[in-house]
Amino acid sequence: MATRSLRSRFVVVFLGLVLIVTTLGLSVVDYAIRHNAREQLAAELATSERVFRRILADSTARLAQAASVLSADFAFRTAVATGDRDTVISALANHGDRIDADLMMIIDRDGLVTASTSSDTPTGSPFPKPALFERARDGGGAAGFMIRGDRLYQTVLAPVQAPTTIGWVAMSFEIDARMARELSELTSTELVFVLESAAGDWHVVGAGDTEGARTALLTPLRSDRPRDAVPHAVGDDLLLASMLDADSDSAAAVLRLPLATALAPFAPLQRFLFVLAIGALTATAAGSALLARGITRPLSQLAEVARVIANGDYSRAATVERDDEVGALARAVNAMREGIAMRESTIMDLAYRDPLTRLPNRALFLERAEQALTVASGRDGRVAVLLLGVDNFRYVTHTLGHQLGERLLGALALRLDGLVPRRVDTLARVGGEQFAVLLDGADTAAASVMATRLLQALEEPFRIDEQIVDLGVSIGLVEFPAHGEDVATLLQHAELALSVARRARTDYAVYEPGFDQSPERLSLLGELRRAVEGDQLVLFYQPKLDLRSGEPAYVEALVRWQHPVRGFVPPDKFIPFAEQTGYIRVLTLWVLNAALRQCAAWQRRGIGLRMCVNLSARDLMNADLPHVIRRLLDELALDPGLIWLEITESAIMEDPVRAQQVINALDGMGLRLSIDDFGTGYSSLAYLKRLPVDELKIDKAFVLTMDRDQDDATIVRSTIELGHNLGLTVVAEGVDSERALALLREWGCDVAQGFHICRPLPPEQLEAWLASPDSRRFEQRAAQRRLA
Amino acid sequence: MTRGWLVVLGVALTATLPARAGNLQVTLRDQTGAAVADAAVILRADTAGMPVAGSAQIDQIDKRFVPAVSLVPTGTAISFPNKDNIRHHVYSFSPARTFELKLYSGVPSAPVEFPEPGLVVLGCNIHDGMIAYIYVVDTPYAALSDREGRATLEGLAAARYQLEVWHPRLREPAIIDAALDLGDAARALEPVLTLEPLPTAPPPLE
Incomplete structure (x- = not known):
């Protein structure tokens, strides 16, 4: 239905727009929050990295301090200078314990280990990280990281000077999982140390990391520029690699911050915004539905009214009491309805009313007759039609004038109308001086009763302007379906019956099939013409x-x-x-x-x-x-x-x-x-x-029967006298007996005509x-x- | 001051030897072409004989050893007068002469004898920056190079010598020529030394 689609279109459009706007808004907010959070997290991660670096530097400083303290110790130097290895090792261990160092070594000027607290670096073996040593030798000391197997050490090399450099003290902290945990707490990140193995694989120091975790962890390291300490977003985390060694890229710390922590403060805001959006959508849906209903409901109502009007019913008005455009439309529809009703009634009047008598005209009569016939034929019913004609009406109008004739017809119609009260029956003026009555459901007998009533009513003369006029009427009577299957035939037959009634001078005549011989008549005209021309x-x-x-x-x-x-x-x-x-x-x-x-x-x-x-x-x-x-x-x-x-x-x-x-x-x-x-x-x-x-000719109808009928005899006799009194000769026709002839002679008739003669x-x-x-x-x- | 002392030493050395006409001038340059000063240029020969022992003095002035480089024959006794108003703790872990003059001021009671040839590095246990080098040689033909890297050995008997150069920035004494024939004429050599880099101050650790 169109109204439903209009309403849903309203809702869909409004809802769609609001949905787009809210989705856009939420998306922008979400993007901004995520972007902001990521930026913030990146900054935080950078800060953490700086903190981490600072801690490492502190750690280096501790190592360096311890190493320099040791290397400056005269006794220690004495021991080193004199090659007192046992003393040197004990001194190393002693100083190492002070700062919890994990690995201590003495390296000679050639980079060979001369003493070590670990059996991993035996005397005479080269210092495990030559690059670091070289840096120390060139710079008078160095700090860095070194890898021993799968262990990572933070190492400081300090020179042993006596007073020239005679060797190096190496002091190391092992960087293990425990340290990683401590650093994690200090930097507020998830921090792990990763090493690159000889095979080129990275693995996390001291942690049984899963493959997936490692893949995530190593993402920043596998980037093009791992040294730049750029934050990398991996999944919901932000990772940053901090390379540990100035000498090679073999070790790094990976700091990780979950994005969730940065997003967490925004979650309530986002929830609020989401609820707000849902609320806005609901309100829009409801609002637009209401608005649409406010338009479509009266529209539907108006459409219904228009449909009713289209069906010809003008009684129903549109009841939309509003001041807006819809209300204006409703008022317009109402005005249209009234206009149509008025004009239709006028048109109906013009089309179906006889202006003189205000009775239905021929067209309406035909229509009603048609309807009546249709209904009757459907249920085997009957319909009678009376056709009433005023006799010699032309004479009346000639003698009384046209205007009076019309008034007479009006008076006649009024009188007839009073006698045909039933709504189902129709009285109509179907011709100049002809009226028809449609009697629905009536048969010939009932119609005859009605005909008699009409005739009786018309017996009383009409009084028009002090003139008394006696109108003679005749009625032809037909019945459906006996006398015709359709209206045209019925009316034709009614006319025949009417003319028969007139000719026969009976008040009314019921149609009989013998009245109608029209086919024969048509051929008769041609034959008659030939007869005249052909001397027949x-x-x-x-x-x-x-x-x-x-x-x-x-x-x-x-x-x-x-x-x-x-x-x-x-x-x-x-x-x-x-x-x-x-x-x-x-x-x-x-x-x-x-x-x-x-x-x-x-x-x-x-x-x-x-x-x-x-x-x-x-x-x-x-x-x-x-x-x-x-x-x-x-x-x-x-x-x-x-x-x-x-x-x-x-x-x-x-x-x-x-x-x-x-x-x-x-x-x-x-x-x-x-x-x-x-x-x-x-x-x-x-x-x-x-x-x-000059002459009167007495109709043979009287003459033929005057010897038997006293009335006729009186008529003939008085007619003769009347004729003579008027100075006319009188002729009697139909004289077929000697007795009639004798009577006529006796009464003084002037001329006789008949078979008898x-x-x-x-x-x-x-x-x-x-x-x-x-x-x-x-x-x-x-x-x-x-x-x- | 130092230069003056060397002249005295040279005079002293030559005076103990029979007069000869040969002399050798060595101009030392390092791998960068710079003149090498304070290097000991030493000639050894079986016929050379032993140098005459004497005494020497290395002061401590303004937390420095003066002179910073000394060339002495074996057996020389060196006194270490502390001319600062603070104490010093002079020591040496050098194999040629290991000794220790524990915290003292003024002139220590006895000078220190250096009977063995070799390089002795002196330090102060209190002041790390104080370093002095003593070349202890057992040959009469030795000289320190001057600021231009020149060292002149005079009065050399014609013989086959081994020419050595010592320098704190050489890990071992450099043998320039193991069989250097020197006659009456003067010879000039300009060897190039490969010196170790100067020990720099320890870099500030992170």
């Missing part, structure tokens, strides 16, 4: 009976599609489709062209039938339509009064303003206008009254029918009736 379409004409005269005075042009493969395609299979796709305009023009030409042809042949042609809602939006018809009329020299244009009530209502413009233009050209399917739409009579309409026929057959007595069978009755 033909017009059939259904006569309309003038109930007053009993003559078939009108025909309604009905398009028929003779598909080369499928055969006859019924109009309800492609007309609604053509309306939806807008292709109806092309189709209408084709029909107008064909029907007007037929009409003109009949006129020329004396068949005076009035021609009725259906216009769709989209045709009414086509401002060109009047010009097209005029050109056609002019070309055919046809009387516009012969042409009746049938317009459905709902077609007008889709965009009443534009529809009225087209209608007015057509009326101005002298064309007759008929309201088709009257009674099924929601047109207000007040509006109808404003239209230049004649089914739609191609032109030739119609002409034949017109020529047949069948077409005349109503005239008589009409006449009878008139008569009656």
Whole structure:
């Protein structure tokens, strides 16, 4: 983890620095102490050597004094001069004892021993150390060292003068281990005497020294300049060789001082320094760890806060109460957190809220639906979607104004929102006048209940600025997974269900697979186009009976599609489709062209039938339509009064303003206008009254059942009366029985159309029918009736 | 003073011999070329005869023997008057004449006779620095070299001599020529002596 590494890096760096400094310091101190100690020891050793030399000199002086005392003794001299050997030896022994001398000799002028206290130097043998003797002879006396076997002697030669030199007294101290010990004490060193044997090996006088010790001892002697009495460090000791003989390098004293003795006084200081260093290191480790923790802990905390923020949770604030940079960082993180939260909420709002109704928008609805579907599919659950559309909302906005329309939608949303209280369910505005409700866990039945509740709630009119508006809504209802595996499919199917509900004028419709035939429709468009271009379409004409005269005075042009493969395609299979796709305009023009030409042809042949042609809602939006018809009329020299244009009530209502413009233009050209399917739409009579309409056409849904259904009969009858009262002729379609025809006659209906009179026929057959007595069978009755 | 005494001695020696015309001058030098003074130049010959004994005197003045070097014939009696106001203890361990004049002042009661030829080294037991040399010779032909190292022997009969030189710095008397023929004519010799180094004072011991 990064924090741990930062902390340990702190500790390592600080500790490392302090460690380096302390180690350096301790090393310097140690070096200084050792250096100092060595210097001090070297000085001490040099002093010891001087002391040693002084002692040796004293010893020499004692020997010399004793020798001179002896040699000056007249009796002794007499004895020597007279060659009285025994007396001489006794005198030697006597004087030697006085100073504890170990070896006494008399040497003649030629360097031969004439008397000796030791049998090692018999009479007549040469003095063992000729160089010393020569020095004595040349200098009138000498002091030095001599080696006899493995013994070392300090020797003084003094002349025996009678009065000229007749011989020499040699007096010697043996230098042995005892003397070495004494000298060690006096010089405060470890002092040994070493001799060089004939073979060139050094060995310590009178001591069974070990090989290692000897090697150490002899180091100074083996150096390049042993005579310089330079201290040599050997191991933990300092050694110094003091050469003993002026005549040869055969003997030496080695003084040794252990370094430890010089270091000993510094040991407490060093211990103290070491403890101090350990203390400093510990304090540094602890201090830097604390310091690092003081930084890394809040950093970790901030990192955790940042992680939480990254996960989208803005509720947790960083709680680092400090005045330093870390505190500033924490405050910055907090400010950032609040800023992000605020901006995200704004963004979320913009992205997911409908600004008008404050409801979730389509995007959010899709997202929630997606989530709900994912969850539901995971546990085999269900999700229902209600799609609620306001009927004829465009009309509402046209009549009431856009602003009011929006307020209406807001009020609607508010009312709906109160009815969808569950948090799991989502109410969203998914389109201009469409709202969707996502019901998580609901099936069709439960959704139906909700749909009913919504519809009931909307039955009460809205009151906006003293205006009372009654909104009609329809609901399409789908259920996951039965009606679709994904949100897009479900919504598409909900739209279908909604449109079905609208068309069927039921309040709501549950989707059924039969609603959807889109693949077929797509190919249908192409085929329809080919049909128009390839003359697969033909017009059939259904006569309309003038109930007053009993003559078939009108025909309604009905398009028929003779598909080369499928055969006859019924109009309800492609007309609604053509309306939806807008292709109806092309189709209408084709029909107008064909029907007007037929009409003109009949006129020329004396068949005076009035021609009725259906216009769709989209045709009414086509401002060109009047010009097209005029050109056609002019070309055919046809009387516009012969042409009746049938317009459905709902077609007008889709965009009443534009529809009225087209209608007015057509009326101005002298064309007759008929309201088709009257009674099924929601047109207000007040509006109808404003239209230049000549005729009302009662929907066949009422006519077909009026002989059995009293309500329908009432509707038909009152519609007839209403039409007449408005000054319009009234047409009833769907007349398929004599009884219906009789009723219509009785109620004063002006025109009747239906299978009972004649089914739609191609032109030739119609002409034949017109020529047949069948077409005349109503005239008589009409006449009878008139008569009656 | 010493020189004067030698002249007297020489006169004394020649007076006892038949007059002859031969003489010998010896100039002594040491190995360094320096003139050797106070050396006894001695001629021996079978025909020489014995010198005439006499008496001599060696004073002790200022803790010194005066003269420091003496040449005397055998049998000479030498008196040692102490002219210092301190006592002296004159002795000799020389084989030619060993004697001892124990602490005394003034003139000792009897002079000391030197009957044997040879070098006698005198010392004082009290004052180590006092040294005197006495050459005791048994030939009439002997002389001490002067400061220039010259010694002249006169009135020598023609004969074959052995020429010896004595000196305190010679371990033994040096025989310069064992068979030196001397006639009437004067001869001059310049032998070179190899002297032992002067005994120096004992070095101060460490």
